[in-house]
Amino acid sequence: xxxxxxxxxxxxxxxxxxxxxxxxxxxxADKVDPVADAKAFQNFFFQKFPNxxxxxxxxxxxxxxxxxxxxxxxxxxxxxxxxxLDAGKEMFATPFKNGKTYADCFPNGGIGIRQNYPYFDExxxxxxxxxxxxxxxxxxxxxxxxxxxxxxxxxxxxxxxxTSRGKPMDIKIPDDPRALAAFENGKRYFYTRRGQMNFSCxxxxxxxxGERIRAEILAPALGIVNAMPIxxxxxxxxxxxxxRFVTCNSQTRAVPLEPQADEYRxxxxxxxxxxxxxxxxxxxxxx
Amino acid sequence: MxxxxxxxxxxxxxxxxxxxxxLIGLGNLPFAAAxxxxxxxxxxxxxxxxxxxxxxxxxxxxNAEPSDKVKLDAPEIAENGGVVPVSVTTTLDKVxxxxxxxxxxxxxxAASYKIADGTIPGVANRLKMAKSTKLVAIVExxxxxxxxxxxxxxxxxxxxx
Amino acid sequence: MKxxxxxxxxxxLGLAPAARAANEADYxxxxxxxxxxxxxxxxxxxxxxxxxxxxxxxxxxxxxGDFDRATxxxxxxKALAKASxxxxxxxxxxxxxxxIR
Amino acid sequence: MASSIRVRANANGDITEVQALIQHPMDTGLVKDxxxxxxxxxxxxxLKFECNGKDVFVANWGTAVSKDPYxxxxxxxAKKGDELKISWTDNKGASDTTTAxxx
Numbered sequence: 001x002x003x004x005x006x007x008x009x010x011x012x013x014x015x016x017x018x019x020x021x022x023x024x025x026x027x028x029a030d031k032v033d034p035v036a037d038a039k040a041f042q043n044f045f046f047q048k049f050p051n052x053x054x055x056x057x058x059x060x061x062x063x064x065x066x067x068x069x070x071x072x073x074x075x076x077x078x079x080x081x082x083x084x085l086d087a088g089k090e091m092f093a094t095p096f097k098n099g100k101t102y103a104d105c106f107p108n109g110g111i112g113i114r115q116n117y118p119y120f121d122e123x124x125x126x127x128x129x130x131x132x133x134x135x136x137x138x139x140x141x142x143x144x145x146x147x148x149x150x151x152x153x154x155x156x157x158x159x160x161x162x163t164s165r166g167k168p169m170d171i172k173i174p175d176d177p178r179a180l181a182a183f184e185n186g187k188r189y190f191y192t193r194r195g196q197m198n199f200s201c202x203x204x205x206x207x208x209x210g211e212r213i214r215a216e217i218l219a220p221a222l223g224i225v226n227a228m229p230i231x232x233x234x235x236x237x238x239x240x241x242x243x244r245f246v247t248c249n250s251q252t253r254a255v256p257l258e259p260q261a262d263e264y265r266x267x268x269x270x271x272x273x274x275x276x277x278x279x280x281x282x283x284x285x286x287x
Numbered sequence: 288m289x290x291x292x293x294x295x296x297x298x299x300x301x302x303x304x305x306x307x308x309x310l311i312g313l314g315n316l317p318f319a320a321a322x323x324x325x326x327x328x329x330x331x332x333x334x335x336x337x338x339x340x341x342x343x344x345x346x347x348x349x350n351a352e353p354s355d356k357v358k359l360d361a362p363e364i365a366e367n368g369g370v371v372p373v374s375v376t377t378t379l380d381k382v383x384x385x386x387x388x389x390x391x392x393x394x395x396x397a398a399s400y401k402i403a404d405g406t407i408p409g410v411a412n413r414l415k416m417a418k419s420t421k422l423v424a425i426v427e428x429x430x431x432x433x434x435x436x437x438x439x440x441x442x443x444x445x446x447x448x
Numbered sequence: 449m450k451x452x453x454x455x456x457x458x459x460x461l462g463l464a465p466a467a468r469a470a471n472e473a474d475y476x477x478x479x480x481x482x483x484x485x486x487x488x489x490x491x492x493x494x495x496x497x498x499x500x501x502x503x504x505x506x507x508x509x510x511x512x513g514d515f516d517r518a519t520x521x522x523x524x525x526k527a528l529a530k531a532s533x534x535x536x537x538x539x540x541x542x543x544x545x546x547x548i549r
Numbered sequence: 550m551a552s553s554i555r556v557r558a559n560a561n562g563d564i565t566e567v568q569a570l571i572q573h574p575m576d577t578g579l580v581k582d583x584x585x586x587x588x589x590x591x592x593x594x595x596l597k598f599e600c601n602g603k604d605v606f607v608a609n610w611g612t613a614v615s616k617d618p619y620x621x622x623x624x625x626x627a628k629k630g631d632e633l634k635i636s637w638t639d640n641k642g643a644s645d646t647t648t649a650x651x652x
Contacts, residue, residue, distance in 0.1 A: 071362060071372055075372065204446070213444065214443055214445065215364060215365065215367070216366075216445060233366060233370040234445075236369050251446050252446065287444055
């Protein structure tokens, strides 16, 4: 008797979940309005922090705290990501075994294009981030892909970000239901609570930017990926966007997904799109 | 002194004896001198001392007195214990040495700088601090020691893990 | 003397249920249930790191023969996994409450 | 391989401000690696700045100096175009040196 009951219960809850999923999908598809979302997102932060200059939001915690900003500006005179930048520049110019270089894989030779990443690839029907494109380029030229969370990838993206410094973020969402779905999926991931701490990205970066979380000041979500990749004193090393997502997850005691998982690429797509117009400030230095 | 095969071993022994006696006699002077002037060799001993008082004694041979002419700048809450920007400037003149000590670190002495004349008495660097600690800056000016201290809070960042 | 008897009874009662220590079979059942729940949480991509570490503690305790602690840890792991499953399903809609509109 | 020392020396008037950033792990010898073994101490002990044949600044460092160490100081008596020689040695006897023109 008990077994049959739990079986029944399981079936009902499964059906419920399935129904919720499809309905959300159907409802979401026609309701998704990235332009309105981006405007609302930016206005939320502009109103919450009226005296922070719009372009300052890309400086994360330093836009929230004067003392920290002074320490940062002093560090920026001789930033700790200097070595990664030089290494990235050298790697970018070093040809692969087959003679080609990264410049052959990217529009404009890969210089000054970081602000258009991530983009939605209509052939593949999914979001392609700068890190994924770099590894694609390596594999297309017979080279082994780099780890998404280690220094080589950080050095490459640091150099490409540096060539786009100051250019406004310029992410496009093609009129393609799959692109809208990816944007929505990213937005859902951003607001979904996870881990035993039961935090979502928004719990910290929307509800309490500027406040301290133990020794650190929380960065606002607006413009938070504009500074990627970042040199973090805590890691005493470079960190790619993937490394940041993975470590953020484990801090809330959520088991991280594999780097460049759909959710991570989509949430980067969402965060980059809503920051359109704000300057690229990568590579960044952070606590 | 050592290369000659000296036919009169006794003479050499006497000479060596005399030399060593002289050394002992002067025992404290050269060391004191070594302490007073910023010695050239790496102050191995001072860097091995655990406590800040022992490290100062090993490095300079005497104690320092607090002075408001030594301006020590360090964050109240360290952004990160591994990279704490710390700097010191002073209006004292004839400065020959500046040192930084982090009291709560396993080994107190963090860094010691020799200031040649003509060099502005001031240094900025980035230090590691194991935990919330007293930070001490020592300035050796005209043979006397002056100090400034500041408390720095150090804790981890992030929310959990 | 009269008062002492009920006290002794109370004590005896209190001890009775805990007398039978958990044995390996109890542990195996509890661990299997916990593992199933953890698998489901993983499939929803909402696993908690503490579920995995508690499962590991249960296994280590069991390997050490301490089935009391092992069963307790396995039960806790199952509770954690169930909580993460609840979080995954409830957040399917709940996230909208936080959305900036 | 590019030098491990990045240095900037700018003279304004008689005072030259020098900033240096050095690529070095500065391991304390107290930290364990992922396999639980102690990473041996490996840190720069002496860093010397020479200009016009004179040691203008000598740093003696312990294990409490941050990874990729940074130092800033100023000195008098040099002018634009003078050469600044920077060299360091660490506790393993490794060393590196570079020269920079004062801007």
